Amino acid sequence: MTVKVPAKVNLQLAVGRVRDDGYHPLVTVFHAVSLHDEVTVRPAAKMALAVTGEDAAAVPTDRSNLAWRAASALAKAAGLRGVDAAVRIEIRKRIPVAAGLAGGSADAAATLAACNELWQAGLSQRELAEVAAGLGSDVPFLLMGGTAVGRGRGEQLSPALAAGSYHWALAFGRSGLSTAQVYATCDRLRAARVAAGAPPPAEPALSTELMTALRSGDPARVGPLLTNDLQPAALSLKPELRRTLAAGREHGALGAIVSGSGPTCAFLARDAAHARELAVLLTGAGVCRAAARASGPVPGATVLRDSGRS
Ligand code: C5P
Numbered sequence: 567m568t569v570k571v572p573a574k575v576n577l578q579l580a581v582g583r584v585r586d587d588g589y590h591p592l593v594t595v596f597h598a599v600s601l602h603d604e605v606t607v608r609p610a611a612k613m614a615l616a617v618t619g620e621d622a623a624a625v626p627t628d629r630s631n632l633a634w635r636a637a638s639a640l641a642k643a644a645g646l647r648g649v650d651a652a653v654r655i656e657i658r659k660r661i662p663v664a665a666g667l668a669g670g671s672a673d674a675a676a677t678l679a680a681c682n683e684l685w686q687a688g689l690s691q692r693e694l695a696e697v698a699a700g701l702g703s704d705v706p707f708l709l710m711g712g713t714a715v716g717r718g719r720g721e722q723l724s725p726a727l728a729a730g731s732y733h734w735a736l737a738f739g740r741s742g743l744s745t746a747q748v749y750a751t752c753d754r755l756r757a758a759r760v761a762a763g764a765p766p767p768a769e770p771a772l773s774t775e776l777m778t779a780l781r782s783g784d785p786a787r788v789g790p791l792l793t794n795d796l797q798p799a800a801l802s803l804k805p806e807l808r809r810t811l812a813a814g815r816e817h818g819a820l821g822a823i824v825s826g827s828g829p830t831c832a833f834l835a836r837d838a839a840h841a842r843e844l845a846v847l848l849t850g851a852g853v854c855r856a857a858a859r860a861s862g863p864v865p866g867a868t869v870l871r872d873s874g875r876s
Pocket of ligand 1: 746
């Protein structure tokens with residue numbers, strides 16, 4: 567069973583004060599983009615995992631991989647054990663690792679969707695989303711796709727009304743960033759500002775201006791409204807990203823933002839041709855490891871084929 571799953575960018579990422587459980591309350595606008603991983607699951611005598619493609623060597627192939635944990639969590643929810651719950655998971659990566667694009671969460675979402683089909687487990691979308699939320703904050707959105715508002719840790723989703731298609735250039739960093747480290751740095755920067763007399767950060771709130779702009783379908787209105795509260799932290803950990811963002815703006819990007827916890831920078835383009843041009847120029851300017859174009863919104867984890875029956 568093979569499932570295709572997209573990456574995400576956050577059009578808004580508003581981060582509140584850290585909770586007692588170590589997570590931060592969020593209000594975010596997720597947007598699924600056409601940069602996909604593929605995950606195949608097959609029945610096997612025992613659990614196994616293999617990774618090929620982009621950054622494959624950086625991905626663990628044991629139970630510490632979120633996709634492996636996804637298969638185990640789904641088996642538990644479906645009441646399967648032993649050999650009935652064993653699969654070989656093959657991940658073909660195009661989404662860079664530790665990039666702020668939720669690649670690991672995407673592979674976990676794909677594994678849930680693929681195992682649900684393979685085992686004919688029959689979990690509803692809602693039940694799958696519950697299992698997904700137990701795995702990570704972004705996993706439920708990667709099942710759903712499209713454009714959606716996330717609250718809580720990001721796992722409480724409601725679809726957003728967005729018109730039209732948006733074209734992006736994505737500039738990938740030379741090395742990854744740890745999500746936990748970026749959140750911790752955000753806390754430190756905020757504490758230092760408060761100690762210096764600044765007011766504490768406001769409760770995170772959805773940008774009604776952004777939601778109105780998304781309904782208009784006009785990228786020129788959406789671009790200036792992209793915001794990310796984690797951006798100062800990502801920039802303090804990787805100051806070179808300032809040059810990346812500046813290069814995109816110089817070449818006419820309508821919006822330029824660090825994606826999620828970074829280091830990928832996402833540039834909103836006027837149209838598909840402009841996105842291609844931006845990707846070429848950013849690569850040529852030497853301000854990133856590589857750049858790609860993508861469009862959104864696209865659907866979440868989607869079954870491509872049943873390899874066993876085709
Ligand atoms: O849920 P997930 O495993 O994707 O989160 C990775 C890390 O990011 C968490 O361990 C936490 O440090 C941080 N995080 C957070 N607040 C969120 C989501 C993630 O602090 N809402």
